[in-house]
Amino acid sequence: MTTHIPDEDPTQPKPAPLSLAAWKHFVNVARPYWLGDEKGRAWTLLLLLIVLMLVDTKLAVMLNNQTGELTSALAGKDAGRFWASVRACLFILAFAVPTYAFYYYMRDVFANQWRRWLTGRFLDGYLQDRKYYALGAGNEIDNPDQRISEDINTFTGRSINFLLIFLGSAMQLVAFSTVLWSISHLLVAVLVAYAVMGNIVALYFFGSPLIQLNFWQLRREADFRFSLMRLRENAESIAFYRGEAQERTHIDSRFDKVIRNFARLIRKQRALNFFQRTFSQLTVVLPYVLLAGGVLSGELEVGAATRAAGAFTAVLGAVGVIVDNFESLSRFVAGIGRLQALSNLVLPGAQPAAEDRHPRIAMRPGTHFALEAVTLHPPQSDRVLIKELSLVLKPGDALLITGASGCGKSSLLRAIAGLWRTGSGTIQHPPLEDVFFLPQQPYLQPGTLRSQLIYPSVHRDLSDEQLLDILQQVHLPALADRVGGLDAVHDWSKLLSVGEQQRLAFGRVLVHAPRIVILDEATSALDSANETALYARLRASGATLVSIAHREAVLRHHTHVLKLAGDGSWEVSEAGGFEFDQPVADAGPAPVRPAAVATFVG
Numbered sequence: 001m002t003t004h005i006p007d008e009d010p011t012q013p014k015p016a017p018l019s020l021a022a023w024k025h026f027v028n029v030a031r032p033y034w035l036g037d038e039k040g041r042a043w044t045l046l047l048l049l050i051v052l053m054l055v056d057t058k059l060a061v062m063l064n065n066q067t068g069e070l071t072s073a074l075a076g077k078d079a080g081r082f083w084a085s086v087r088a089c090l091f092i093l094a095f096a097v098p099t100y101a102f103y104y105y106m107r108d109v110f111a112n113q114w115r116r117w118l119t120g121r122f123l124d125g126y127l128q129d130r131k132y133y134a135l136g137a138g139n140e141i142d143n144p145d146q147r148i149s150e151d152i153n154t155f156t157g158r159s160i161n162f163l164l165i166f167l168g169s170a171m172q173l174v175a176f177s178t179v180l181w182s183i184s185h186l187l188v189a190v191l192v193a194y195a196v197m198g199n200i201v202a203l204y205f206f207g208s209p210l211i212q213l214n215f216w217q218l219r220r221e222a223d224f225r226f227s228l229m230r231l232r233e234n235a236e237s238i239a240f241y242r243g244e245a246q247e248r249t250h251i252d253s254r255f256d257k258v259i260r261n262f263a264r265l266i267r268k269q270r271a272l273n274f275f276q277r278t279f280s281q282l283t284v285v286l287p288y289v290l291l292a293g294g295v296l297s298g299e300l301e302v303g304a305a306t307r308a309a310g311a312f313t314a315v316l317g318a319v320g321v322i323v324d325n326f327e328s329l330s331r332f333v334a335g336i337g338r339l340q341a342l343s344n345l346v347l348p349g350a351q352p353a354a355e356d357r358h359p360r361i362a363m364r365p366g367t368h369f370a371l372e373a374v375t376l377h378p379p380q381s382d383r384v385l386i387k388e389l390s391l392v393l394k395p396g397d398a399l400l401i402t403g404a405s406g407c408g409k410s411s412l413l414r415a416i417a418g419l420w421r422t423g424s425g426t427i428q429h430p431p432l433e434d435v436f437f438l439p440q441q442p443y444l445q446p447g448t449l450r451s452q453l454i455y456p457s458v459h460r461d462l463s464d465e466q467l468l469d470i471l472q473q474v475h476l477p478a479l480a481d482r483v484g485g486l487d488a489v490h491d492w493s494k495l496l497s498v499g500e501q502q503r504l505a506f507g508r509v510l511v512h513a514p515r516i517v518i519l520d521e522a523t524s525a526l527d528s529a530n531e532t533a534l535y536a537r538l539r540a541s542g543a544t545l546v547s548i549a550h551r552e553a554v555l556r557h558h559t560h561v562l563k564l565a566g567d568g569s570w571e572v573s574e575a576g577g578f579e580f581d582q583p584v585a586d587a588g589p590a591p592v593r594p595a596a597v598a599t600f601v602g
Contacts, residue, residue, distance in 0.1 A: 025337060025340040036117075063089065111160045112156075125348065151338050213265040213330075216261050218338060224255050361374060361423045361425055363421070366429060369392075369416065372425055373424070374386065376411060377422045385408030385564075386423075389425075398539065398547070400555065403566065407566035408566065416546065436514035437520070438506070444493045447489060460511060470511060474503040479500070499525040503534070518545075519547040521549060539557055555578060560573065
């Protein structure tokens with residue numbers, strides 16, 4: 001049984017139906033918790049929940065028996081028997097109520113503990129080796145943030161819930177089947193046939209369609225939420241452009257997909273609700289019809305029929321657990337598929353992404369940067385940005401990278417940083433702690449002014465006086481007083497101008513004192529005086545510089561210039577004799593030979 005899902009992406013993985021594949025996906029995600037470093041706590045909590053469930057089931061059987069006693073006592077007008085049964089019911093409830101409450105409390109505690117552990121595991125994999133960048137740049141998976149924040153929460157909560165439901169159903173089946181068998185063998189036979197039929201109908205007619213619709217609903221909702229988040233993050237640019245109409249069109253298209261998919265989902269759910277209601281309501285009448293002859297003939301007490309009806313309902317609930325929980329079970333299976341897809345990409349032993357199957361630039365540790373016959377392509381593309389580039393950066397060198405827009409300047413920086421590796425050749429790189437990157441638009445995280453200065457470090461052994469002196473060196477002497485001190489918290493990207501943000505980013509360089517600084521138009525918003533002073537400060541520190549810039553004034557702070565043509569060719573020249581506006585075609589043929597190595601010592 002299939003259903004049409006609108007606007008599906010054929011490149012995206014599909015959810016597994018209720019099958020062995022879905023079970024394997026569940027085991028792959030869940031197993032590390034039950035066999036890992038917190039297995040002791042996990043199994044202890046599970047054992048406690050099973051004990052509570054056993055107690056609750058036993059009390060439910062006792063309460064059902066006393067319900068039969070009450071009915072028989074009333075039918076026989078036996079006051080003593082009636083009040084004795086009432087006292088017994090109250091005694092049972094005195095234990096049943098706190099057991100019930102504590103059971104659900106411990107279930108939620110267990111789910112919360114599991115979510116904390118599993119989220120931590122996925123975050124470790126997501127942030128390791130900058131996989132978050134690779135996933136954001138590629139199309140292997142959609143909305144990884146939503147999968148970590150929401151799908152894990154759903155997975156752990158519903159896993160515990162369904163595990164306990166199935167265990168409780170098994171206990172209920174054993175406990176109440178005994179009661180039912182002692183009253184009527186016919187009821188047991190009818191019950192088995194009825195339950196089997198109901199489960200087959202639910203799985204065949206509602207299984208795959210509901211799982212797929214829930215899978216796509218999760219994705220549509222995440223896409224819609226992301227479009228609203230993008231509007232908020234780019235509010236200023238959109239406001240300057242007055243781009244509200246186009247943004248509304250984009251958001252409406254995402255929201256329309258949410259509504260259309262949900263309309264199909266609720267239509268399928270309507271049919272399921274009709275079936276579930278019919279399946280469960282017939283049990284109100286069926287046991288009485290089957291036992292009516294025995295009660296009317298006097299072979300059975302009225303209370304026995306009541307007990308049998310209660311046991312029949314309990315056993316049917318146990319064997320019909322799939323029918324009763326099919327809606328949430330289908331959403332659960334859809335979420336498992338999304339988590340399994342994410343785990344395949346970020347967790348230990350993950351399969352390489354599509355980009356990784358292309359030829360890759362080799363990365364080799366060293367004391368300084370060196371490029372050996374590096375050819376660079378954009379990820380998942382055959383376009384050649386740079387062909388067989390070879391150069392060596394010695395300590396104290398300063399290389400300026402220039403060229404027309406789109407020629408591959410920022411792409412080369414990404415390759416040097418290890419973010420883009422599609423191509424060939426070798427890049428020798430020093431330890432990461434010796435390299436610092438300054439983008440054109442600095443990243444300012446939520447937090448204090450102190451945390452902005454020491455980013456990306458969490459702690460730094462610098463006094464307040466030293467941090468204030470660094471602000472003085474980057475020409476932000478009054479910033480701390482203006483915002484309320486080093487521990488003031490603001491939305492820094494909105495409070496500070498782009499020029500102030502770029503100067504604050506230079507302050508981070510002074511805090512960390514790296515041996516190599518990579519600047520991607522990091523002074524584009526600064527006036528000439530500030531730009532000159534900050535570059536002079538970096539050169540005085542002895543750091544090796546790699547810069548992208550378009551202004552001639554920057555030339556005097558560099559020793560050499562690498563000019564990219566955009567067709568793969570390149571040229572290295574002395575900074576002193578370089579003319580900034582000179583086209584590549586006038587500079588002579590580009591040396592794109594694997595053996596040609598440009599080595600320059602500052």
